[in-house]
Amino acid sequence: MSDDHHGSAAAIAAHVRHVEALLEERGLVDPTELDRALVAFLARSSPAGGARVVARAWSDNAFRERLLDDANAALPEVGMSMGGGLQEQRLNVVANTDTAHNVVVCTLCSCYPIALLGPSPTWYKSEAYRSRVVRDPRGVLREFGFEPDPDVEITVWDASAESRYMVLPRRPTGTDGLDEKHLTELVTRNGLLGVAAV
Numbered sequence: 104m105s106d107d108h109h110g111s112a113a114a115i116a117a118h119v120r121h122v123e124a125l126l127e128e129r130g131l132v133d134p135t136e137l138d139r140a141l142v143a144f145l146a147r148s149s150p151a152g153g154a155r156v157v158a159r160a161w162s163d164n165a166f167r168e169r170l171l172d173d174a175n176a177a178l179p180e181v182g183m184s185m186g187g188g189l190q191e192q193r194l195n196v197v198a199n200t201d202t203a204h205n206v207v208v209c210t211l212c213s214c215y216p217i218a219l220l221g222p223s224p225t226w227y228k229s230e231a232y233r234s235r236v237v238r239d240p241r242g243v244l245r246e247f248g249f250e251p252d253p254d255v256e257i258t259v260w261d262a263s264a265e266s267r268y269m270v271l272p273r274r275p276t277g278t279d280g281l282d283e284k285h286l287t288e289l290v291t292r293n294g295l296l297g298v299a300a301v
């Protein structure tokens with residue numbers, strides 16, 4: 104079953120449509136209801152969601168611990184979840200530190216935490232990024248205009264159908280006085296994927 108991860112997006116989409124048709128045929132699901140659910144899911148999915156999670160983690164150390172320990176269990180505290188799809192995916196939040204930096208990829212296709220970040224950017228799905236970031240993370244990060252210190256260890260996390268990753272960036276210095284709302288505005292999608300500092 105885990106080999107389904109390697110299937111083409113078109114094959115998966117066709118399979119989903121087939122299942123939808125069966126459910127509709129049996130009167131188990133109303134197609135307009137299904138569309139409404141999908142639109143609602145995408146409408147509440149954008150990098151602003153991930154940024155909110157990060158701002159809370161920066162502001163509340165106990166939340167940060169819970170988030171790193173079990174992200175799925177912690178997300179409802181900020182009104183979010185990894186549900187919304189056919190199955191709830193496991194989210195792993197990986198924290199950057201002075202000495203460790205994290206980057207996210209899906210080497211096989213384009214698995215991505217859509218519930219937290221919205222649809223993935225084109226570069227994330229590109230063959231160039233997927234194949235190169237594992238072999239040469241520093242080279243790829245440099246192309247994004249980001250150069251971690253040479254003594255920082257870089258870990259690349261490979262997402263899958265069941266497991267998704269999000270980076271918890273380091274809180275920028277000089278932001279002690281900022282509240283959660285303003286902290287949220289500092290976080291970028293690229294920072295949540297590890298190809299930017301924040």
Ligand code: FE
Nearest residue numbers: 209212213214
């Ligand atoms: Fe994938």
